[in-house]
Amino acid sequence: MSLIEAEGLGKSFGGRRVLRDVDFAVEPGEIVTIVGPNGSGKSVLLRLLLGILRPDTGKVNRKPGLRVGYVPQKLHIDAGLPMPVRRFLSLPTRRRREEIAPALARVGVPGVAEQQMATLSGGQFQRVLLARALLARPEILVLDEATQGLDQPGEAAFYRLLEQVRAELGCAVLMVSHDLHVVMAASDRVICLNGHICCEGTPQVVAEAPEYRRLFGPGTQGALALYRHDHDHDHDKDHPAPLRREENEDIM
Numbered sequence: 001m002s003l004i005e006a007e008g009l010g011k012s013f014g015g016r017r018v019l020r021d022v023d024f025a026v027e028p029g030e031i032v033t034i035v036g037p038n039g040s041g042k043s044v045l046l047r048l049l050l051g052i053l054r055p056d057t058g059k060v061n062r063k064p065g066l067r068v069g070y071v072p073q074k075l076h077i078d079a080g081l082p083m084p085v086r087r088f089l090s091l092p093t094r095r096r097r098e099e100i101a102p103a104l105a106r107v108g109v110p111g112v113a114e115q116q117m118a119t120l121s122g123g124q125f126q127r128v129l130l131a132r133a134l135l136a137r138p139e140i141l142v143l144d145e146a147t148q149g150l151d152q153p154g155e156a157a158f159y160r161l162l163e164q165v166r167a168e169l170g171c172a173v174l175m176v177s178h179d180l181h182v183v184m185a186a187s188d189r190v191i192c193l194n195g196h197i198c199c200e201g202t203p204q205v206v207a208e209a210p211e212y213r214r215l216f217g218p219g220t221q222g223a224l225a226l227y228r229h230d231h232d233h234d235h236d237k238d239h240p241a242p243l244r245r246e247e248n249e250d251i252m
Contacts, residue, residue: 003140008058031173036193042176069133073145079118086113103131140172159186
C-alpha cells in the first residue's frame with residue numbers, strides 16, 4: 001500500500017486559496033520531489049501530509065504506524081547554548097552512543113559527535129539533521145528545502161547521499177524544493193506544483209512539459225545533464241512514467 005496518499009487536498013488562508021484538488025501518493029522506496037515557484041504551496045502541502053495542518057477539503061491517508069523521519073527547512077541553534085551533536089541527536093528520544101556513531105558515519109560526518117552544533121558548516125549541519133531523522137528508522141524521509149543555503153556541489157552531494165540512504169535502508173524520500181539545479185535528476189518522480197498539480201512524471205518528462213516550461217523556462221535541461229555526468233550510477237530512465245496534465249490555468 002502507499003505510504004502517504006493525498007486525496008483532493010485543498011487549503012486556504014484568509015480567503016486566499018493556496019492549494020486545490022491535490023491528488024498523489026508516495027510508494028515504498030521511491031524518491032519524489034515536489035517543485036514549484038515561491039508561493040506555490042509546497043511547504044503547506046508538506047505540513048498537510050505530516051498532519052501539522054488540517055485540510056479544508058480532501059484527506060490524507062497514511063499507512064498505519066508509519067515511521068517518518070523529518071528534516072526541516074530551518075533549525076536555529078543559539079550559538080551561546082552548549083549543544084554537542086551527540087546531545088542534539090538524543091532529543092527528544094535518548095540515544096546510545098552505539099546508535100549515534102553509525103548514524104553519523106552513514107551520513108558522512110563520523111567525527112562530529114562531540115562538536116558543538118553551532119560550529120558545524122552548512123553541509124555538516126544538514127547531514128546531522130539527516131542522521132537525526134534516520135535514527136527513527138523511517139519508512140519515509142520527508143525533507144523541506146533541506147539544501148537551502150548550500151552551493152550547487154553541496155546540493156549534488158546531499159542528493160547523492162539521499163540515494164545511498166534509500167538504497168541501504170529501503171525508505172522512501174519525499175522532498176520539497178524550489179531549487180531546480182540538480183534536485184530534478186535526483187528523483188524518481190517529480191511533481192510540479194503551483195496551487196494544484198500542473199504536471200507529474202519522471203524528471204525528463206516533467207522538464208519537457210509545457211506547464212513546467214511555462215513556470216521555469218527550458219534552462220533546467222543543462223542542470224540535468226550536469227548532474228547525470230557527475231552521477232556515480234544511472235537511474236533506469238528507459239520507461240518514463242505517464243505525465244499528468246491539467247487543463248486549468250495555474251491559480252498562482
